[in-house]
Amino acid sequence: MKKYIFFLLSIFLISCDVTNSNKNAMHSDTNYRPSFHFTPAENWMNDPNGMFYLDGTYHLYFQYYPDSNVWGPMHWGHATSKNLVDWKEHPIALYPDEHGYIFSGSAVVDYQNTSGLGTSENPPIVAIFTHHDPEKAKAEKIDVETQGIAYSLDQGMTWTKYEGNPVIKNPDIRDFRDPKVFWDDTNSQWVMVLAAQKKVMFYSSPNLKDWELLSDFGETIGHHGGVWECPDLFPLKIESTGETKWVLLVSINPGGPNEGSATQYFVGDFDGNTFRLDPTFKSQLDKENNFWVDFGRDNYAGVTWQNTERSNGNKLFIGWMSNWDYATKVPTTTWRSAMTIARELQLHKDENGFRLHSIPATELDARFEEIINLNQTKVTAQKTLVEAPTVELHKSKIEMTITLQQDTDIEFKLSNSANNSLAFGLDASENEYYVDRRKSGKLDFADKFAHRLSVMPRVSTTNTIQATLYIDKTSIELFWDNGKNVMTEIFFPDTPFTQLSVTTSNEIELTHFTIDQLN
Numbered sequence: 001m002k003k004y005i006f007f008l009l010s011i012f013l014i015s016c017d018v019t020n021s022n023k024n025a026m027h028s029d030t031n032y033r034p035s036f037h038f039t040p041a042e043n044w045m046n047d048p049n050g051m052f053y054l055d056g057t058y059h060l061y062f063q064y065y066p067d068s069n070v071w072g073p074m075h076w077g078h079a080t081s082k083n084l085v086d087w088k089e090h091p092i093a094l095y096p097d098e099h100g101y102i103f104s105g106s107a108v109v110d111y112q113n114t115s116g117l118g119t120s121e122n123p124p125i126v127a128i129f130t131h132h133d134p135e136k137a138k139a140e141k142i143d144v145e146t147q148g149i150a151y152s153l154d155q156g157m158t159w160t161k162y163e164g165n166p167v168i169k170n171p172d173i174r175d176f177r178d179p180k181v182f183w184d185d186t187n188s189q190w191v192m193v194l195a196a197q198k199k200v201m202f203y204s205s206p207n208l209k210d211w212e213l214l215s216d217f218g219e220t221i222g223h224h225g226g227v228w229e230c231p232d233l234f235p236l237k238i239e240s241t242g243e244t245k246w247v248l249l250v251s252i253n254p255g256g257p258n259e260g261s262a263t264q265y266f267v268g269d270f271d272g273n274t275f276r277l278d279p280t281f282k283s284q285l286d287k288e289n290n291f292w293v294d295f296g297r298d299n300y301a302g303v304t305w306q307n308t309e310r311s312n313g314n315k316l317f318i319g320w321m322s323n324w325d326y327a328t329k330v331p332t333t334t335w336r337s338a339m340t341i342a343r344e345l346q347l348h349k350d351e352n353g354f355r356l357h358s359i360p361a362t363e364l365d366a367r368f369e370e371i372i373n374l375n376q377t378k379v380t381a382q383k384t385l386v387e388a389p390t391v392e393l394h395k396s397k398i399e400m401t402i403t404l405q406q407d408t409d410i411e412f413k414l415s416n417s418a419n420n421s422l423a424f425g426l427d428a429s430e431n432e433y434y435v436d437r438r439k440s441g442k443l444d445f446a447d448k449f450a451h452r453l454s455v456m457p458r459v460s461t462t463n464t465i466q467a468t469l470y471i472d473k474t475s476i477e478l479f480w481d482n483g484k485n486v487m488t489e490i491f492f493p494d495t496p497f498t499q500l501s502v503t504t505s506n507e508i509e510l511t512h513f514t515i516d517q518l519n
């Protein structure tokens with residue numbers, strides 16, 4: 001009897017404890033749940049996958065493990081949005097099967113029903129993804145990853161796996177994954193770009209089922225600090241010259257400019273068979289080899305939407321807002337990790353060569369409203385710019401143009417009453433922008449989270465600085481100089497940041513300075 005009472009008592013105590021720790025988790029989770037960035041309601045998420053736009057709806061799939069808040073057997077989760085801010089999560093789109101886990105990939109609207117998987121009246125959406133076989137991985141086999149397809153006849157809501165999978169067998173390359181497919185109108189073919197360890201490989205197909213190897217790129221080009229992953233290839237028109245160039249994105253992990261995972265890019269031409277670097281870009285690369293979509297630590301595996309119709313022909317991009325250096329340890333428990341805001345990628349060219357810019361997608365504007373205007377404010381040394389409750393900085397957008405003299409250091413600081421702060425600004429002597437999260441709150445959950453500040457060369461020396469910032473509860477996205485220099489970083493303050501101040505080494509003028517808040 002005594003034993004029985006002891007047993008019941010222990011069960012009771014254990015369940016109290018679980019309830020309490022859940023409560024604590026829930027409490028800190030609520031403080032960290034982003035206001036305008038996509039997170040799954042529960043559990044683990046990484047890369048964005050299969051994004052396409054159809055009939056006014058943006059579809060976003062993502063690497064998802066529904067049974068835990070750390071990485072595990074990969075599924076494709078699914079969410080949709082009409083405005084790129086408010087997302088609705090749907091049932092899981094793709095489950096692991098006899099070929100393995102469902103790794104990253106893309107989706108296309110097969111308008112001409114080239115695959116025969118739908119009809120011309122109801123064209124199929126076809127998802128192309130990597131099957132990763134965990135048994136083969138455990139046995140240290142080489143042919144772990146193959147490419148498979150699935151199709152949807154109800155606009156991406158439910159999916160059927162193609163029975164002829166795999167559509168591309170493994171060619172004896174251990175890391176062989178993340179297919180991104182697009183319709184090449186000039187050559188009337190589907191083109192796939194795929195990561196293959198130290199390079200990307202290009203394939204073509206008439207029907208999304210039969211694929212032929214075209215060429216490869218990159219074995220000795222660009223950064224190789226880690227394995228190549230999640231490539232993307234698309235044309236962009238340069239507004240100033242009217243010429244069209246092809247941009248190749250390649251994520252690498254590790255080996256990013258501020259450690260861990262990051263996404264590099266290349267500019268060139270694609271003739272339907274081979275991608276070749278543009279000669280100007282090649283000489284830029286020979287000089288610098290420092291071309292990243294985002295220099296911050298938290299924008300990885302990002303790719304572009306299919307089937308978007310932007311009037312300027314630019315591409316819409318979203319990234320996973322974390323870093324493999326610490327993603328599985330960040331201090332949220334109910335879910336883990338968020339996506340970046342959606343961005344428009346633009347290609348620019350000037351006397352220094354090509355540069356890829358990212359600017360926040362204009363679709364976001366509709367959800368933000370101006371509440372503070374500090375235009376023409378002069379700052380000589382230090383100034384508190386805004387404080388709660390006038391503004392809720394953790395759901396804000398800031399736009400600024402600063403006029404400054406040569407050699408001026410500027411530091412902005414977000415802070416709270418718990419003595420946490422996040423600093424960012426311009427270091428004039430290095431001509432570098434930086435983000436410093438070394439005092440930003442919870443830091444010790446991972447060694448590599450805050451052991452250094454993140455820096456980025458400022459590719460301009462003019463006496464004005466322009467910036468657009470998006471600040472959420474646990475992230476800042478900094479678009480400096482019209483999106484020429486971009487940094488995305490996450491942080492976990494003990495309480496929300498409530499104050500924004502600025503410190504400067506010479507007088508500056510905030511020629512333009514407005515704060516919008518999420519409405």
Ligand code: FRU
Nearest residue numbers: 047063074103104229230301
């Ligand atoms: C990138 C990545 C991909 C892979 C997926 C697995 O973050 O490693 O290469 O498909 O994550 O979840």
